[in-house]
């Protein structure tokens with residue numbers, strides 16, 4: 193059995209990673225790497241949000257995040273002044289971005305261009321795949337990292353369509369906006385099931401959880417798109433736009449709606465996950481492979497899974513008894 197190194201970054205998935213209780217990396221093999229908590233989808237008054245960028249970024253800084261991308265529709269916020277006021281070396285960073293807001297046949301086709309510094313205008317081509325691909329290409333050409341947003345918003349996208357896209361490796365499977373249908377229904381798959389279908393077809397694509405926040409002034413209102421519902425924990429050598437964007441694009445992160453990991457290890461033999469225990473919580477870990485099949489389930493912490501080499505890919509999903517979740521990214525295999 194051997195791990196298929198689909199991309200050079202797969203090497204990072206076999207590094208031993210151990211975090212201390214406060215999330216800092218404490219392992220001799222990669223001493224310079226740390227975990228950084230961030231949100232990749234944020235709206236402000238520069239499009240349809242309800243707060244100025246300073247207030248939005250400040251919410252994330254005050255709530256324990258290390259970075260936030262400001263991603264307004266067709267608008268790039270100058271993050272220099274925000275970082276001057278709020279930025280702190282190694283602990284908080286605001287990164288620019290945009291949500292490219294396209295559509296075809298009344299289906300919303302939205303992509304975040306993470307790190308973009310110049311607006312990419314929607315290309316409005318014929319066909320969902322052609323439209324998204326041109327926008328992805330323009331994001332890459334502009335130095336950004338593309339993130340495919342909310343595939344079930346407006347029931348816009350199927351796995352068969354997404355599968356045809358090139359050079360996009362991030363997709364939202366948990367978006368905090370109340371109108372995006374993360375869980376599917378009525379015969380339509382959840383965003384997570386779409387993700388498994390893509391992985392089963394061999395697409396290298398990683399799961400994002402984020403807020404798609406619009407409303408900082410309506411905290412507690414379930415009909416609003418408020419902050420703090422989903423985030424990524426990114427493993428990077430430093431807190432800079434380049435390091436965070438590269439780590440995201442390379443799958444060096446996990447997605448969470450509340451579960452925090454203390455350790456994540458994936459090597460040639462298997463996966464081991466240590467969950468940061470919350471006082472009254474209980475946990476269940478599923479290891480999931482090709483076809484979305486549950487390969488194993490355990491209540492142990494740490495939770496371990498030993499590869500047999502025929503799984504296609506293996507990813508873990510961690511359930512906390514209060515409903516919080518975390519998703520690790522897939523480790524890919526080529527059959528024996």
Ligand SMILES: [Zn+2]
Pocket residue numbers: 291302341342
């Ligand atoms: Zn959107």
Ligand SMILES: [Zn+2]
Pocket residue numbers: 233235291404
């Ligand atoms: Zn949005």
